[in-house]
Amino acid sequence: MSPVPRVTVVTVTWRSASTIPGFLAACPAGMPVILVDNASPDETIEAARAARPDVRILVNDSNLGFGAACNIGLEAAETELVLLANPDSRLSGDAIARLVAAADAFPAQRIVAPLLLDAEGRPVRSWNAAQPRRRFLPRDRDGEPWPEGPVCVAFASGACLLLRSADRLRFDERFFLFYEDDDLCARAGGALLEPAARVAHAGGRSSPPSLATTWRKARCMAWSRLRFTALHGGGPAAARREGFGRLGHHAGKALGHAVTFRKDKLAADLAGLAGTLAWLRGRG
Secondary structure, eight states, X not given: OOSGGGEEEEEEESSOTTTHHHHHHHSOTTOOEEEEEOOOSSSHHHHHHHHOTTOEEEEOSSOOOHHHHHHHXXXXXXSSEEEEEOTTEEOOHHHHHHHHHXXXXXXXXXXXXXXXXXXXXXXXXXXXXXXXXXXXSOSOOTTSOOOSSOEEESEEOTTEEEEXXXXXXXXXXXXXXXXXXXXHHHHHTOEEEEEEEEXXXXXXXXXXXXXXXXXXXXXXXXXXXXXXXXXXXXXXXXXXXXXXXXHHHHHHHHHHHHHTTOHHHHHHHHHHHHHHHHHHHHHO
16 A cells, blocks of 8 residues: 555655755655644745645744744644655655555554665764664764664664654653754664665755754754753653753863854853753752
8 A cells, every 4th residue: 555645754854945846846746744833034935836836834922942833733634644855854655655655564663764865975873873872872883783674773863763653652742952853762762764665855954054043953953952851861860960061161162162263163062051050050
């Protein structure tokens, strides 16, 4: 049976005018597509309508964050399965069919993920150990084997995930950006990686780069890291200890980048410092 009537594609946009036409063009014809826009200040909505007139567009009054916008799309979908995909990814009918087949073969798995490919078409390790364990693993893991078939993993990237509507999995909306997929996988008991389903993902290109974007991402990364630790990595006390350690980390790096006039990196570390302080003041 074709997966088309069983799957709705949901994507979240913010300043995605340059990438959303390619995303929509790659979605199989006849497959429902829901676009949830986080109040983009550019021509994202116009570009989407021009690229695919049948796309269903839901526009938020403000930027609610990635997870909250995904939840809106999940609520709006009417099909058995929902495929969450970033606008800088490129889906194919074959990849979607393989994801659906894997979901059918392993009904106990609440999340099914593809193997992601980079901009050059090379596979990337889009899965991992759970976050608390991951932090202690070596940075260089190129020697690890690639899976030859479906495999259970603790984490799969939120850039592309297939969920069952009946499972009612939703993102924790306190995570504005980053770690929301770690949290979702932790609550779902992990994910199933189907390496035969391959999805291109440019990575970091859903919105154009800017100093403001760098600041927001780094601040969210720091805040979300501590929230995740509080939830899944030892509790609030452990997160508070980690937060004080991160203050020194970001302050030291910011000083070094100021001395060497590395503006972008200085902004990222100052933002990380701000995010860490915000969590400590509000949740520590």
